[in-house]
Amino acid sequence: MEKALFAFWMILLTVFAYSMMTRIYKRFSYSFLIPVLTATTLIVIILVLFHIPYEDYMIGGQWISSLLGPSVVALAYPLYKQRHFLINHLFPILGGVLVGAISGMVSVGLLSKLFGLNQSLILSIIPKSLTTPVAIEVTRGLGGNASLAVVGVMIAGIFGAIAAPAIFKFTRVSSPIGRGIAFGSASHAIGTVKAAEYGELTFSMSSVTMTLCAIIGSFLGPIIVWIFQI
Amino acid sequence: MKILIILLQTGILSLFYLVGTIIHNLFDLVIPGSIIGLILLFLCLCLKIIPVTFIENGAGFLLSILVLFFIPATVGIMNYSSLLSFHGALFISAILLSTIFTIGAAGIAGQLFEKKAEKRKDEKEWKKPYSHSG
Numbered sequence: 400m401e402k403a404l405f406a407f408w409m410i411l412l413t414v415f416a417y418s419m420m421t422r423i424y425k426r427f428s429y430s431f432l433i434p435v436l437t438a439t440t441l442i443v444i445i446l447v448l449f450h451i452p453y454e455d456y457m458i459g460g461q462w463i464s465s466l467l468g469p470s471v472v473a474l475a476y477p478l479y480k481q482r483h484f485l486i487n488h489l490f491p492i493l494g495g496v497l498v499g500a501i502s503g504m505v506s507v508g509l510l511s512k513l514f515g516l517n518q519s520l521i522l523s524i525i526p527k528s529l530t531t532p533v534a535i536e537v538t539r540g541l542g543g544n545a546s547l548a549v550v551g552v553m554i555a556g557i558f559g560a561i562a563a564p565a566i567f568k569f570t571r572v573s574s575p576i577g578r579g580i581a582f583g584s585a586s587h588a589i590g591t592v593k594a595a596e597y598g599e600l601t602f603s604m605s606s607v608t609m610t611l612c613a614i615i616g617s618f619l620g621p622i623i624v625w626i627f628q629i
Numbered sequence: 630m631k632i633l634i635i636l637l638q639t640g641i642l643s644l645f646y647l648v649g650t651i652i653h654n655l656f657d658l659v660i661p662g663s664i665i666g667l668i669l670l671f672l673c674l675c676l677k678i679i680p681v682t683f684i685e686n687g688a689g690f691l692l693s694i695l696v697l698f699f700i701p702a703t704v705g706i707m708n709y710s711s712l713l714s715f716h717g718a719l720f721i722s723a724i725l726l727s728t729i730f731t732i733g734a735a736g737i738a739g740q741l742f743e744k745k746a747e748k749r750k751d752e753k754e755w756k757k758p759y760s761h762s763g
Contacts, residue, residue, distance in 0.1 A: 417697045435696050439703040446707065453708050460701030467698045469642040469691060471663035472649070475670035476688035479681065491742035499735030507727035514719040527724055528731060531699055536661035549702045550709055554721060555728045566732045577740030585731035588695055604739075610667065617660045 402458060409459025416441045428596075435589055436557050467532040474610045481603050491576055496608050499584025500615045503528035504623050512627065523547035526620055527555040530587040533613040537620045552587065559586030560593035579604020584612045631686070638687025641679075645670045 416438040424432045446456055457464075478485070485492060504525055511521045522543030526534040531552050538548035563582060572578055578597055582590035583605035594605035649666030652658070658665070673679040691698075711717060 413700055414697065417694075417700055421696075435699055435703060438696075438700055439706070442700065442704050443707045446704070453705055456704060457701060460704065463698055464701045466639075466691065467702075468646040468650070468663045468666070469639060470695055470698055472642045472645045472666040472670055473684070473688035473691045475667045475674060476681070476684060477692065478667075478671055479674040482675065488743070488746065490746045491739055494742040495735055495739030498738035499731060502734040503727060503731040506730045507723055510723040510726055511720070514723055516716065516719060516723065520716070520720055524720065524724060527727070531702055532663050533661055535702075536663075540659055546705045546708060550706050550712065551720075551724050553699075553703050553706070554724045558725055559728045559732055562729060563732050566729060567736060570733050570737055572736035572740050574740045574743055576743045577736045577738075580739035581732045581736035584735040585728050588699065592696060608735075614660070614664055614668070617664055621659055 405455070406459035406462065409456050410462055412442060412445065413438075413460060413463055416445075431561060433557065433560060433589065433593070435553070439553075471530065471532050471613070474606070477603070477606045478610050481607050484603060485607055488576065492580070492604075492607065492611070495577070495580035496584060496611045496615065499580055499608065500528070500612045500619060503585060503612075504616065504619055508623055508627050519544055520547065522624065524551040525623060526616060527551035528585055528587065528612065529616045530609055530613050533617060537617050541620055541624055553589075556586045556589030559590050563590070563593065575600040576604050580608045583608025583610075587612075634686050635690045636687075638684050639691060640687075641684055642666075642670070642687055642691065 417434060420432075420434040420437040420441065423437065424434050442456075445451075446453070507524050507527055508521065511524055516524075519542075522541045523538055523545075524547070525541060525543070526537040526548060529537060529552065531549060534548050534552045535545045538545055559582070563578075563586070567573070567578060567581070572581065575598060579594055579601040582594040582601070586593070587609050591602065591605040591609050595602040645666040646663055647666075649664070649669060650662030652665050653660065653662035670679070670684070674681055674684075706712075709717075712720065
């Protein structure tokens, strides 16, 4: 009973932190205020203050996490709504998505080998450009650490959403298709949330790209590990 | 009423996730169960096996608060204070550099492919009126 009550409090804390930070972000909309960053920081501070270990927090947190799987399935809905759009732009989308998926995985694999990271760290960051639930399962399949993978995915997502506007300026990428593909293939769902600020087309592009990258990435991960002999 | 519809449709989405996970375990596939569920649902929608009205409210709701479902996993970063070491800094730099590279490469490639596709479309439209004169 006490455990159920505690779980309830942890769920409430998460939902509260999320809705409060979302409201603050909508009010001020600075890149560094994105809710996943601010809400996470707030929750970590509260957990540390009250000496609650992460494992205990997850008694409640896992209930929220359990909706990740159905949410990935739900991505079929925007993909279906955009099927005509997808077919009309099939060549740029597939081309861009392949470049994005391959460059994301190959570059991080090469860099981490160059930096001399140990095997378990490398296997955990290979899927860093994929959406969280997919990255977790790809990492497990490769033999990496799921928690580290989530950290990598979050860093790629948050940093990508913050840095993308400057990179677009520098590389002169102004088309909604190019921007959407960049957001979706480098920064998954966090990038897609940010892409919504650029308009409907960029958002659609990003969500289609994220979904296609997740599918391609789950095949590509094992191949890249095999090629680089990690 | 709206809440009931969302709950029911979330149930349908969970069912697809469950079927995907079962297929994943049964055939020992590399693709995660959630992705298999996604592909199955997409096919069912395209083939009109399931009308889109059966899932649109639930899917729209889940996706509108997607970030919330990520937060418990993100909080796990608190267990990795070891990331504040030299190796952690390398780990983070590899991700940052790769992300910059990916955004640049994917953005440029997407824009380039888009222009090429447009040019091809334009050429097709231009060729038509000239074809019978030349």
